Amino acid sequence: MAYNVFGDELIPCSLDPITGFYRNGKCDTCADDRGMHTVCVLMTNEFLKFSKNAGNDLSTPAPQYAFPGLVAGDRWCLCLSRWIEAYEEKVAPYVYLKATHISVLEFVDLDILKQFAAD
Numbered sequence: 001m002a003y004n005v006f007g008d009e010l011i012p013c014s015l016d017p018i019t020g021f022y023r024n025g026k027c028d029t030c031a032d033d034r035g036m037h038t039v040c041v042l043m044t045n046e047f048l049k050f051s052k053n054a055g056n057d058l059s060t061p062a063p064q065y066a067f068p069g070l071v072a073g074d075r076w077c078l079c080l081s082r083w084i085e086a087y088e089e090k091v092a093p094y095v096y097l098k099a100t101h102i103s104v105l106e107f108v109d110l111d112i113l114k115q116f117a118a119d
Helices: 045-053 080-088 102-106 110-115
Strands: 037-042 075-079
Touching: 037 080, 037 102, 045 080, 075 080
Parallel strands: none
Antiparallel strands: 037 075
């Protein structure tokens, strides 16, 4: 069983669009997940623009990867490093803490995450 930042069972982030490293809706992770897709976020236009400018276009569909493209309001398991970059640039999206993997706490303090809580 995977755990969230509160030590409780990790709940799904999104099933529409389907997200997560395992594409099971959860921000679960493993050693093969080099990007650490562990932060469940609420997409905003500001963040999507930032991510595209930083080299990761999340808004353009990529059918070859069954990726629909994201819009503001979508929930998504974001790579931890991208969330940290966005935080440092003051454009971090809100975080669903109950759907964010506990491993995030190795890199981001819970008090910081709580400032961005969407749940």
